[in-house]
Amino acid sequence: MxxxxxxxxxxxxxxxxxxxxxxxxxxxxxxxxxxxxxxxxxxxxxxxxxxxxxxxxxxxxxxxxxxxxxxxxxxxxxxxxxxxxxxxxxxxxxNMIMLSFMAMVRQAAGYFRGLDIAISESHQAAKKTSPGTAVHLATSLGVPAAVIRSERDPQVQREVIGIPEKFLDRHAYHDIVIRDEQVEIRMQTRVLGKTxxxxxxxxxxxxxxxxxxxxxxxxxxxxxxxxx
Missing domain, CATH: 3.40.50.720 (NAD(P)-binding Rossmann-like Domain)
Structure with a gap:
């Protein structure tokens, strides 16, 4: 019961x-x-x-x-x-899909040790707290949290990242790039609107x-x- x-x-x-x-x-x-x-x-x-x-x-x-x-x-x-x-x-x-993604990254992290890994994230401009999901991903991949790139400028979010105008005030975007001299792997997550x-x-x-x-x-x- x-x-x-x-x-x-x-x-x-x-x-x-x-x-x-x-x-x-x-x-x-x-x-x-x-x-x-x-x-x-x-x-x-x-x-x-x-x-x-x-x-x-x-x-x-x-x-x-x-x-x-x-x-x-x-x-x-x-x-x-x-x-x-x-x-x-x-x-x-x-969010269960995001948690599953985070679990997947943690399980696979060992395969990418020693490679160049960049992590960026974007949230609505009103977000003042630390990007917890991005920090978790960085920790799993052995990337210092201090080098996470955070974006809060609505113009950049709209014109560069491609966040639709109606979701600028409620979104979560994460981008992980893993590369060496010849290969680049990119993983992105987008959560738009009220999740x-x-x-x-x-x-x-x-x-x-x-x-x-x-x-x-x-x-x-x-x-x-x-x-x-």
Missing amino acids: TETYTILIVGRGRLAAELLHGLQGPGIGSVLPWDERTAAGDGPCMVVHAGSGRELGDVFDFCGARGTVLLDLSTAGTRYPAEPGFPLVVCPNV AYATGLARVIGIVSSRRPSPGCHDIVDLILGDA
């Missing part, structure tokens, strides 16, 4: 609002904002951090006291406890529930690879 969780959403931005109003699926009972966490009672719950980080101290205390799983969707330089006493799952992305964050997160919650990770820090891509 599938265990049913109360999901607590931390954050006040657009992503948090989308999750509060759209998150549903097997194993998901009620979905509550962090401020209403007392309504969760003592039953099983998971915490989803989709905020700026201001409330992380309280979140860590809550999860530590209850042993509650924390899914961190906001991975922009977050400082985690050295040894979390609860399962902390880092989720730089919750299925709630649907993807529901599947992530299902994976985490089935894997039952131990206390400590986990990468959602590792859990997906283990679930494959």
Whole structure:
């Protein structure tokens, strides 16, 4: 029998609002904002951090006291406890196609060690946080995060990258180029418009529930690879 969780959403931005109003699926009972966490009672719950980080101290205390799983969707330089006493799952992305791509890159990374690898990304100009997906890809490929090329200029996004005008305010683009003197391999991802964050997160919650990770820090891509 599938265990049913109360999901607590931390954050006040657009992503948090989308999750509060759209998150549903097997194993998901009620979905509550962090401020209403007392309504969760003592039953099983998971915490989803989709905020700026201001409330992380309280979140860590809550999860530590209850042993509650924390899914961190906001991975922009977050400082985690050295040894979390609860399962902390880092989720730089919750789109399942993108997570599968990230898992594929991690599995194949060893074949490209020593080659020239360039990574670039583009998001809407309003994005001020670190590009978590690009950093994850860079880490998998052994590329320093500092050399990731980030683009936030709408004119360049439209005229050079080819992002349609109507998606300039909501898109995610990643470009990986692997080359030597004679061969070039290019891998691109484009996410245009409002993605299925709630649907993807529901599947992530299902994976985490089935894997039952131990206390400590986990990468959602590792859990997906283990679930494959």
